[in-house]
Amino acid sequence: MERDLVTTGSDAAIHPPATAFRDSHWGSHTYVWPDLESFLANDAPKDGVHAFELTSETGTLTYEFYVRVRPGTPLVAHFHGNAPRRENDLPVITGLGVSSDLDASLFVLSDPxxxxxxxxxxxxxxxPAWxxxxxxxxxxVDHLARVSNAPRVVAWGGSGGGYAALRxxxxxxxxxxxxxxxQTNVDRYAPEPVDTFRRVAGFVPGFAFTNVRGFNLTHASTTTEFRGTAIVLQERTDWHFRTHLAPMLTVLDPEVDLERLEEEVVSEIGDHLVTVVSHWGQGHAPPPKAVLRQLLAALSSTSDVDLLTIxxxxxxxxxxxxALATEVDPFTASPSAPLDDGTDANETPLDTVGQLAERALAGDEEALTDARRxxxxxxxxxEADAHAPAARVIATLLYxxxxxxxxxDDLDHLRDVLAALFRDVERLMDDDTLRGALALLHVAVQFAPGFGSTELWDTASSRIAALLSAPSDGEGPQDERSDRATWAQVRDFVSGHRPNSSLAALLAETPDSSGPTPS
Incomplete structure (x- = not known):
């Protein structure tokens, strides 16, 4: 078993060694310290997982976390949210897929x-309560920031992890x-996980976190006791907007206009917060990883940062x-249609790729530059978002x-675009919807047979035939037989590009000119 002598702080005393062993779950060395004080006395923590025991008269708790030190850079501290797990899944070390490429020190805590x-x-x-x-x-975090000479700490996380980062x-x-x-007040979250936490953590049934100002970020004391700053991303269709974020904002700024927050997307709240209220998914959906990567990269700069600009x-x-999450039909939206975020479509590059590509095809070279961006x-x-692949495929083909x-003729760029397209095509192979089939037809027509266009056309044809023959009750999101607008697009596309195909003949045999009639 590896043992290390660690030189401590200013007195240069020899500190009792940490024990290192191979952790079968994480696969890296875990440095085990006797207690918190032992870790805090070490001014040169090694990269890897560290652990120590926290004890009280009631019990013992393992505090386990991942550390990576890059002297002179910001310390990026991640806090996970809900973490369903299987046996031996502890510690929960998450967020490295987004943060590991940063030029920054890292701290990742597994909730003890x-x-x-x-x-x-x-x-x-x-x-726990005890x-x-x-x-x-x-x-x-303070210790790691000091020994790594970090210019700032960046605490990040979503949902329950967002609550921890804000604290x-x-x-x-x-x-x-x-x-x-x-979340900003644990009591306002779903009752079942809150009750489970109270029971396991030793809080009395019905314990009110609301009444403890250190736990309640909507407490009036937040106005005077919030020492740092924050960028808060909020999906506007999430119930957390009104139940968790709004109460905290009204504490920080009693005059805050919640409707204006939605209209302006990015807003400054007092001296501490910048909010970004937008629409990227339905309900409690996390923002795209590309957004998080961009923000983390900006916040990890060693120079001064301006949160509003970032x-x-x-x-x-x-x-x-x-554009991908909007309810506007991506197959029929007008190139001049504005996005559903209060922003005019003429203010590039806030347009969708498809809209800008349409303008470029009409001769607008400047639109092509914005479309590329x-x-x-x-x-x-x-790369990670499986939402709305059919809409992305149509937009990418137009581009x-x-x-x-x-x-x-930028081959590297076009190679990246094609790789993204094929990722979405792979997702469409598991998509039984009519729009998914229509997107596959588009791909099949645009690409040569060597790219598998025949197979894509046959796959889409089979799915359309299945939808034509399937019984319909006219209910539910999976029932697309009554989606007359999309059926009309399918018919127009097939008759325009493959009028002699078996699919064209099959569609011609259907009595209803817009689509099959629900039974």
């Missing part, structure tokens, strides 16, 4: 309360929190996400057509 019982999946990084975890976290920013004046859809710089990505954002979105029309 998860080790108490497998039934608890969300603990808000509060800790041992407060938050003061320990503030001490560890850290509340208590550390050099901290900027980056959070999305955060937030506004994300609007092209947010506009692209809004928006396309780069969409390429990033396709490729416009690029060919204007003679674009």
């Amino acid at each position: 309360v998860l080790s108490l019982d497998d039934t608890v999946t969300l603990g808000w990084h509060i800790g 041992l407060g975890v938050h003061p320990v976290t503030v001490a560890v 850290v920013a509340r208590d550390i004046d050099t901290c900027v929190a980056l959070v999305w859809n955060p 937030a506004r710089d994300t609007t092209p990505l947010l506009a692209a996400a809004a 928006a396309m780069v954002s969409l390429v990033e979105l396709t 490729l057509k416009a690029s060919r029309h204007h003679g674009v």
Whole structure:
């Protein structure tokens, strides 16, 4: 078993060694310290997972976290939210897929309360009633920031992790929190996970977190005690907007206009917060990873940062996400139709890729430049976002057509666009919807047989035939037999591009000119 002598702080004393061992779940060395004080006495923490025991008269709790030190850079601290898990899944080390490429020191905490019982999946990084975890976290983060000479701390997380990150920013004046859809008062969250947490963490049934100002970020004391700053991303269709974010904002600024927040997207609230209220998904959906990467990269700069400017710089990505999440039909939307975010479509690059590509095809070369910028954002979105692949495919095909029309020869860029397109095509292979089939028809027509266009056409034809023959009750999102507008587009597309195909003949045999009639 590896053992290390660690030189401590100013007195240069020899500190009792930490024990390192191979963790079968995480796969890296875990450095085990006797206690919190031992870790805080170490001025040169090694990269890897660290752990120590927290004890009280009631019990013992394992505090486990990942550290990576890059001297002189910001310390980026991640807090996870809900963490359903299987056996041996502790510690929960998340967020590295987004943050590991940053030129920054890292701290990732596995919520200690998860080790108490497998039934608890969300603990808000509060800790049990008999041992407060938050003061320990503030001490560890402060220590890591000091020994790494970090110019600032960036605490980030979503939902329950957003709550934890905001609490850290509340208590550390050099901290900027980056959070999305955060809870601000545990009592206002869903009763079942809150009750489970109370039971496992030793709080009395019905314990009111609302009444404890350190736990309640909507408490009046937040106005005077919030020492750091924050960028708060909020999906406007999420119930957290009114139930969690709004009460906190009204504490920080009693005159805040919630309707204006939705209209302006990016807003400054008092001296502490910048809000970004937009639409990138339905309900409690996290923002696209591309947005988080851009914000984290900006906040990880060693130079001074302006939160309002950084937030506004994300609007092209947010506009692209809004275009994919909007209820406007992506197959029929007019090229001049504005986005559903209060922004005029003429204010590029806030347009969708498809809208800009349409303008480029009409001869607008400047629109192609803006389309390329928006396309780069969409390429990033396709890496992890499986939402609305049919809409992205249509937009991407229009962009490729416009690029060919204007003679674009940037092979690296076009290769990235094609890779994104094929990712979405793969997703469409598991999509049984009519719009998914229509998107496959578009791909099949635009690409040569060597790219598998025949197989794509046959797959789409089979799905359309299945929809034509399937019984319909006219109910539910999966029942598309009555979607007459999309059926009309299918008929027009097939008759215009493959009028002699078997699919064209099958569609011609259907009595209803717009689509099959629900039974």
